[in-house]
Amino acid sequence: MFDKVLVANRGEIAVRIIRACQELGIRTVAVYSEADAGALHVSLADEAYCVGPAPDVRSYLNVGAILEVAARTGAEAVHPGYGFLAENPHFAAVCRAWGLDFIGPDPEVIERMGSKALARQAMLQAGVPVVPGSPGVVESVDEALEIAADIGYPVLIKAAAGGGGRGIRVATTPGELEEMLEAAQREAARFFGSGDVYLEKFLEDPRHVEVQIMADRHGNVAHLGERECSVQRRRQKILEEAPSPALTPAQRRTLCEAAVRGAAAVRYSNAGTMEFLVDRNGSFYFCEMNTRIQVEHPVTEMVTGIDLVKEQIRVAAGLPLSFTQEDVRPRGWAMECRVTAEDPDNRLLPSPGTITELALPAGPGVRVDSGVEVGSQVPPYYDSLIAKVICWGRDRDEARARMERALGELRVGGIRTIVPLLAEILRHPDFAAGRYHTRFLEEELLAASR
Ligand code: ADP
Numbered sequence: 001m002f003d004k005v006l007v008a009n010r011g012e013i014a015v016r017i018i019r020a021c022q023e024l025g026i027r028t029v030a031v032y033s034e035a036d037a038g039a040l041h042v043s044l045a046d047e048a049y050c051v052g053p054a055p056d057v058r059s060y061l062n063v064g065a066i067l068e069v070a071a072r073t074g075a076e077a078v079h080p081g082y083g084f085l086a087e088n089p090h091f092a093a094v095c096r097a098w099g100l101d102f103i104g105p106d107p108e109v110i111e112r113m114g115s116k117a118l119a120r121q122a123m124l125q126a127g128v129p130v131v132p133g134s135p136g137v138v139e140s141v142d143e144a145l146e147i148a149a150d151i152g153y154p155v156l157i158k159a160a161a162g163g164g165g166r167g168i169r170v171a172t173t174p175g176e177l178e179e180m181l182e183a184a185q186r187e188a189a190r191f192f193g194s195g196d197v198y199l200e201k202f203l204e205d206p207r208h209v210e211v212q213i214m215a216d217r218h219g220n221v222a223h224l225g226e227r228e229c230s231v232q233r234r235r236q237k238i239l240e241e242a243p244s245p246a247l248t249p250a251q252r253r254t255l256c257e258a259a260v261r262g263a264a265a266v267r268y269s270n271a272g273t274m275e276f277l278v279d280r281n282g283s284f285y286f287c288e289m290n291t292r293i294q295v296e297h298p299v300t301e302m303v304t305g306i307d308l309v310k311e312q313i314r315v316a317a318g319l320p321l322s323f324t325q326e327d328v329r330p331r332g333w334a335m336e337c338r339v340t341a342e343d344p345d346n347r348l349l350p351s352p353g354t355i356t357e358l359a360l361p362a363g364p365g366v367r368v369d370s371g372v373e374v375g376s377q378v379p380p381y382y383d384s385l386i387a388k389v390i391c392w393g394r395d396r397d398e399a400r401a402r403m404e405r406a407l408g409e410l411r412v413g414g415i416r417t418i419v420p421l422l423a424e425i426l427r428h429p430d431f432a433a434g435r436y437h438t439r440f441l442e443e444e445l446l447a448a449s450r
C-alpha cells in the first residue's frame with residue numbers, strides 16, 4: 001500500500017479522498033490555488049502546497065507544478081478526483097513517466113474511453129447497445145447529412161471530448177445540421193482541445209441510468225448496481241438515487257451485465273461509470289463512459305456498503321478487489337442532493353462569497369460530503385458544488401422523507417444555494433412517484449419562472 005498520496009483536486013472530493021487515505025493510514029499532500037489558501041481540504045491534509053493563481057489552468061491544471069510537489073514531498077501516487085486532470089490521458093502518462101501511480105485507469109484506456117466517439121466504437125464491438133448515430137468521428141457535412149438521414153431527426157452533434165453537459169447541440173433539420181457542424185467543430189477544438197464531433201439520435205425524454213464499475217489489475221470486473229440521474233438542468237445532474245425506480249429486476253440484470261461486458265472488453269481497471277439512456281420501452285443504449293470517480297458515487301456506497309475511493313486506491317496499488325460480484329448486495333435506497341452555490345431566485349446564477357453560517361444535517365441515515373466550513377470562501381472560479389447531502393432509507397419513501405428532513409436542517413449563510421429548488425423537486429408528485437425523465441426538471445419546475 002502507498003505511504004503518501006497527492007490529491008490533485010479541491011472542494012468536497014478532495015476532502016472525500018483525504019478521508020479515505022486517513023482510514024487507510026496513508027499520509028496526504030494537498031495542492032491548492034491562491035484562491036483556496038483557507039480551504040477545508042488544505043487544513044485536513046498532512047501537507048499542503050500552493051500550485052499557482054486562481055484560474056485552474058494556472059493551478060489545478062498546472063501539471064508541472066503539481067508533479068514538482070509530488071516529487072518534493074515523496075508522494076507515491078496521485079488521486080485526480082473528478083474534473084480537472086481526472087480524464088486527461090497525458091497527465092496519467094506523465095505521472096507514470098515520473099514514477100507515480102495514477103489512481104485511475106491506464107492512460108491508453110482513458111484516451112480510448114475519453115473520446116466519446118471512440119468509446120461508442122469500442123462498445124459496438126463489445127456487443128453493447130449504443131445510441132444510434134455515427135459509428136465514429138464525423139468529418140464532413142456530407143457524411144453528417146447522410147448519417148442523420150439514416151437515423152432520423154432531431155440529431156445531436158456532440159463533442160467527442162465534451163463533458164459536464166457542455167459540447168452538445170441539437171439539429172432538427174438538414175439545414176440546421178449543415179449550419180451547425182463547422183461551428184460545433186471549431187467550438188469543440190477551442191473548449192475541449194479536440195475538434196472531433198460525432199452524431200447521435202436525439203432520444204425523446206429518456207432516463208439517464210448509469211452503472212458503477214470497479215475493476216482491478218488482475219482481470220476482475222464487478223458492477224455495483226445502477227444510479228438514476230435523470231434530474232438534470234442543462235444536461236447536468238442535480239439529484240441522483242440508487243437504485244433506479246424505473247428498472248425491473250430483469251432489466252437491471254441485463255443493463256449491469258452489458259456494462260461489465262463493455263468494461264472487460266477494454267480491459268478497464270479502477271472505478272468507472274458506464275452511462276446509458278433508457279427509452280420509454282425500457283430499451284437501453286450506451287451513451288458514454290466516465291473513467292473516474294463520479295460526483296454521485298456516495299449513493300452507491302450507501303446501498304452497497306463498499307467504499308469506492310478506498311477501493312480505487314487499493315486497486316491502483318496493485319491489490320485485487322476486496323469483494324466479489326456475489327458480495328455486492330445492494331440494500332435499501334439512497335438519494336443525493338448536490339448543494340451548489342447558485343441562486344434559485346435569480347436564474348440560478350452562481351452565488352460566490354463567504355460562508356458566514358453553516359449547519360449541516362445529521363441523524364439516522366444521513367451523510368454529508370462537504371468541502372466548506374464557516375469562514376470558507378466560495379470562489380467564482382470553479383464548479384459551484386459546495387456539499388452533497390446523501391440519505392439512506394430502507395425503501396425509496398423513507399430515503400425521500402429523510403432527505404426532506406435533512407434539507408430542512410441545512411443552513412448556509414452568506415451565499416445562496418439551490419436547496420429551495422431541491423426541496424421542491426423532492427415534493428413534486430412525479431418525483432415522489434419515481435416517474436421522471438431527463439427533461440422533468442426543466443419542464444416541470446424551471447419552465448416558467450427561471
Ligand atoms: P458526474 O457524472 O460525476 O456528475 P459531471 O459530468 O457532472 O460528472 O462532471 C463532474 C465534474 O467534472 C464537473 O466539475 C464538470 O464540470 C467536470 N467535467 C467533466 N467533464 C469535463 C470536461 N470534458 N471538461 C471540463 N470539465 C469537465
Ligand code: ADP
Pocket residue numbers: 131156162163164165166200201202203204206208232235236275277287288438
Ligand atoms: P456529458 O459528457 O456532458 O456528461 P452525455 O453524453 O453524458 O454528456 O450527456 C449528458 C446528458 O445529455 C444526458 O444525461 C442526457 O440527459 C442528455 N443526452 C445525451 N445524449 C442524448 C441523446 N442522444 N438523446 C437525448 N438526450 C441526450
Ligand code: MG
Pocket residue numbers: 164275288
Ligand atoms: Mg455524461
